[in-house]
Every structure is written in structure tokens, then in C-alpha cells.
Amino acid sequence: MEWTHRPYRDEKDFLALLAFLSDCNAAAPTAGYIQPGDLGWWLGQNEVLNPPDCVEIFEDSVGRVLGFVFSDPPTWAVIQASPGSSDALLDDMLTHSRARAGDPELTVWTFEGDASLIAALKRHSFIRTDKRTVQFEYRSAQQGLPELPKLPVGFSFTAISDSSQLKTARVKLHRAVWHPSQVTASAYEHLRASPAYDLELDVALVGSDGQLVAYALGWIDPKTRTGVMEPVGTHPDHRGQGLGRMVVQEVNRRLAERGAERIIIRTPESNVGACRLYASAGFQNIGYIYDYSR
Structure with a gap:
């Protein structure tokens, strides 16, 4: 050929x-x-x-x-x-x-x-x-539909709608999580225009003060019935409270409801906190992606 x-x-x-x-x-x-x-x-x-x-x-x-x-x-x-x-x-x-x-x-x-x-x-x-x-995976076909997370009083989930205020807050949260970050408001708009994007899978956890404290972005491939979460993050001021696990559980549930039978999350093995978080949310380690160098 x-x-x-x-x-x-x-x-x-x-x-x-x-x-x-x-x-x-x-x-x-x-x-x-x-x-x-x-x-x-x-x-x-x-x-x-x-x-x-x-x-x-x-x-x-x-x-x-x-x-x-x-x-x-x-x-x-x-x-x-x-x-x-x-x-x-x-x-x-x-x-x-x-x-x-x-x-x-x-x-x-x-x-x-x-x-x-x-x-x-x-x-x-x-x-x-x-x-x-x-590479972590949740197998909804075997493990069942993820349960609704139990949120602290005054907390709620929100999908990122076309509200300019909400989109601005979502960009601000991402930049705080991944500082220094190159994500901007216009880049986020470009991302949202992608045919692979589903705003109902772009989910943030709202704190009792109305601020976004954690988020996860889900993607789904209907042909293979596979979902992936990327990126996932919790604001540095709110880590260690289980909030990241809650938003991962919620996006996992939404992906499963849309027919995803496999949901994938990846993280460097060195990120021990993230590995623990995903395991606590029901995800299982199914293999590794290695760096090959010369």
C-alpha cells in the first residue's frame, strides 16, 4: 500500500x-x-x-x-x-x-x-x-449506573450554559486549577463550538457561596459507547474535601445515562491524590500508558 x-x-x-x-x-x-x-x-x-x-x-x-x-x-x-x-x-x-x-x-x-x-x-x-x-475505567455495564452524589448543604451541580457569567467563572476555575494555564475565554468558546462537545457533560460543582469549586468535562463516542473525562479539577482552596470525587461521580452518571458502557479517566501515576480520587469513585486501574524515549 x-x-x-x-x-x-x-x-x-x-x-x-x-x-x-x-x-x-x-x-x-x-x-x-x-x-x-x-x-x-x-x-x-x-x-x-x-x-x-x-x-x-x-x-x-x-x-x-x-x-x-x-x-x-x-x-x-x-x-x-x-x-x-x-x-x-x-x-x-x-x-x-x-x-x-x-x-x-x-x-x-x-x-x-x-x-x-x-x-x-x-x-x-x-x-x-x-x-x-x-488508565482508569468505570464499566457501567458491569458496575451499574453510578449513584447520585450526596452533596454538602447548599452545594449543587450546574452544566455550563451560554450564560456569559457562568462561562467566565468556568474559565477562571480552570485557570486556577491548572495554573499557569493557556485557556482563555475565546479558546473556551472555540472548544464549545466543537461537534464533539456536549454542554450537559461540562459540569461544575457550585459551592454554598455561589462560586464554582470543582468541575469535570465529559466526552462520549456513541459508536463505541465509550466516555472519557478530560479535564477534571478542583480549586486549590477546596481540595481535600471530596468535592472532586462528587463531580466525577456526577459526570460519570451523565455519561452512563447517555449510553456509555466504558468511562475512561487518565492521570500520571505520580499524581497519587488523583489516583485515590478515581479509585474512590469506583474506577479501576486497567493498564498503563508509558513514555518511550531515545
Whole structure:
């Protein structure tokens, strides 16, 4: 098979990549493909990232997507290729990633179940490091519909509607959680315009004083009946009170009600607090995503 590769262009490419990821996850659910919602968040979260600079699409002679590379910054990459892709295609994707990095210390984020990519990395002298990300999953089909969280008196959940005041507060909360953050009001509007976004899954916990104290953003892929939460956070002034777990439970419940049978959350293994939070919300550790470097 012959192929070419080119930079990401426009919204048409975004829709094609969403469909590609959905198809890959349906065909090989244990191989560790990222979810369509992951891509929605990665490309929509700020105004600094320019998709044509960090997404390279590999396609066949009729324009069918065979895979893509997401690299931001250039020295870090996620490689997604169709199930059963040839060694030659994976080698070409790695060669592109190395050339973009312009540095021998390229790191590739790789799920332990992606045997083909791991073999390609070894061919290119990459070595698995000790740094890894935990993938947690909630299986609603087996574990049942998550229960309604029991909130403190005066607290409530809100979906982020088109209220300018609410959207401003949501951006402010995100920036406080992830300081320093590049998320801005206009970037958040861009994110909300994504076809993958559902405002009813963009949920914040409102404190008794009316301030937003924690939030989680859910994404769902109807084809694979899989949900993902990204990002998740609690305001630094309100941590250690179980509020993050409550909002995770609520978004988990909403995803399950929309038909998600698997709900995914990921966090670095070094983030012990987040690992405990997700486990306390009923999520189970189902594997790791490793950093491979050379």
C-alpha cells in the first residue's frame, strides 16, 4: 500500500479524525487508542496550539486516513495508526515524529496494549521509561449506573450554559486549577463550538457561596459507547474535601445515562491524590500508558 502525509488543514480533517479514532477503538478496544474526546480537548483547549503545526495526517491514495501523529510540544508525540498497519507505515510515522522533534530525545506516549507500535519503537531504539500514566475505567455495564452524589448543604451541580457569567467563572476555575494555564475565554468558546462537545457533560460543582469549586468535562463516542473525562479539577482552596470525587461521580452518571458502557479517566501515576480520587469513585486501574524515549 502506498501513502502520503500532510499537515492537518481544517474542520473537515477534524471530523475525519474523530471518525478514524472511533473506528479504531471499535476494531481494537484493548490496543490503547485515544478517544475522539481526547482529540477534541487537545485541539480546542487553547489559542496557542495551531493544529496544522502539530497534527500530521497519513492517508492512502484516495484520501482515507491511515493514521496521524499529534505532537505538542514537538519532542512529545502520540502516534495513532489503523489496526493491523504495516511496519513500514509505523516506521514512517516515527521517522516524521523524530524529524519534527529535531532532537534525539523524542518521547512517544504509548499504551502497553499497542504491541505493533511498541515493536516499531524498539526498532528505532526507543526505551520504555519509568514514567507512566494510569488508565482508569468505570464499566457501567458491569458496575451499574453510578449513584447520585450526596452533596454538602447548599452545594449543587450546574452544566455550563451560554450564560456569559457562568462561562467566565468556568474559565477562571480552570485557570486556577491548572495554573499557569493557556485557556482563555475565546479558546473556551472555540472548544464549545466543537461537534464533539456536549454542554450537559461540562459540569461544575457550585459551592454554598455561589462560586464554582470543582468541575469535570465529559466526552462520549456513541459508536463505541465509550466516555472519557478530560479535564477534571478542583480549586486549590477546596481540595481535600471530596468535592472532586462528587463531580466525577456526577459526570460519570451523565455519561452512563447517555449510553456509555466504558468511562475512561487518565492521570500520571505520580499524581497519587488523583489516583485515590478515581479509585474512590469506583474506577479501576486497567493498564498503563508509558513514555518511550531515545
